[in-house]
Amino acid sequence: MPEPLPSDPPESMRAWRVTALGEPAEALSLDVLPVPQPAPGEVLVRVSAVAANFPDVLLARGRYQVRPELPFVPGIEFAGRVASLGEGATDFIVGDRVVGSKIGVLSEYTVLPASDVWAAPSSLSDVEASGLTVAYQTAWFELHRRAALQQGEWMLIHAAAGGVGLAAVQLGAAAGARVIGVVGSDAKARVAKDAGAEVVLVRGADDIVGGVKAATSGHGADVVFDPVGGEAFDASTKCIAFEGRIIVVGFAGGTIQTLPAGHVLVKNYSVVGLHWGLYPGMRPDLIAVARQELTRLADEGVVRPVVDHVVRFEAAPDALTALAAGSTVGRVVIQVAS
Template sequence: GGVGSAAVQLGRAAGARVIAVVGGPAKARTAKALGADLVVDRRERDFVAAVKEATDGHGADVVFDPVGGEAYTGSTRCIAFEGRIVVVGFAAGQVPTPALNHALVKNYAILGLHWGLYNTHDPRAVRTAHDELTRLAEQGVLRPLVSARVPLASASDAVSRVAAGLSTGRIAVLGD
């Protein structure tokens, strides 16, 4: 989706080895085209095993989780020692209830990231991030992915596609 496609590109820009976990072949193709080093379709393969294999058992140092539910639970099984799970949403519709004893035993951090709160609590961070993202886009490092442009009359259909996980990037709704 739009958030995941941005995460792949930002991870690459930061110099990370990016393992993208996706739902379906279209999203797999998109993640690979955006530069993911490894793409795992969670509908076809156990992503926990794939992450452990790809990292020689070390696990992921950072997990970016916009999905929640079973994806979050799996992330706790493949997070590295002193890793960090960044929770940014619950697209699966299930809000996880972290087992803090598990985080303690495996020594990982869980970070909630609600970007909208920065407008109130740290607007300077919003401006700084915007400037940096704009610079990266101008350099061609980031390419915002717009998978479809639809007229305003089709906005409800577009929202339904995003909610169902059927989009592979942002859907732009155009005014009349």
């Protein structure tokens, strides 16, 4: 049985809110708000840890696909414990450790549909588990749904030392792919190799196109994981294999990918989009499969979120600033409660 929570939910809580669009340090304000009450089918969660994501930076800047009305609470994935249940939310009991995702979790308590949370793997701490939902499900859907990755295929991963990049490296290696990672420094190269990358290329120091062709004996990359865009996408089109698949996940580099339709035709490859956030509403059955597989892989020790560092709740803007600077390896986690 889970240990009981220290007390019943209080009437108020602290929450970080974006009060004006801009860089996180200027956009965020630490405010006191009422603790929300769960409606039927919802759960109230006492948040333990929030994993910072690049979409949090984009939300603060007003450049994310979803633009909540000001002021709003950012944060999109977390680990915590169920504090109370709305009517009909029968899959959990108070005290259960859970992980989940929605916009608005950078607060001491959050309320969300019971379907949007799932049991935290017992093998992971709250800090580790907070980074399991978005990055790992994004990578899982990229590999197994959109790319149909096959054992033995070459997989090129841009930003391979970032949160979602390391998830893709771990899951790609677990699926039997031969992983080539692109990173920003020698220090990040070591992390990508430890996660399972067979070959690592350093952006700015190595010839990405030449390096991929050399590693694959001219075959090229069967699958490309691209959360960067811009020059990374352009390089991918030059080293993609026959019938290869480039999966567009984002554009953290600041330049949205431009599709060269004529080149796609001549070289016979595919460019496929992935917006993981659509799946919970459109294909919840696949979400259930991904959760089950990720829990199994975590409990078997095959995947484990890499944590760069942890900051106190009061220093949450520092976490997003570090993420925006691109200097982190793996996840930056905001510790909300012990």
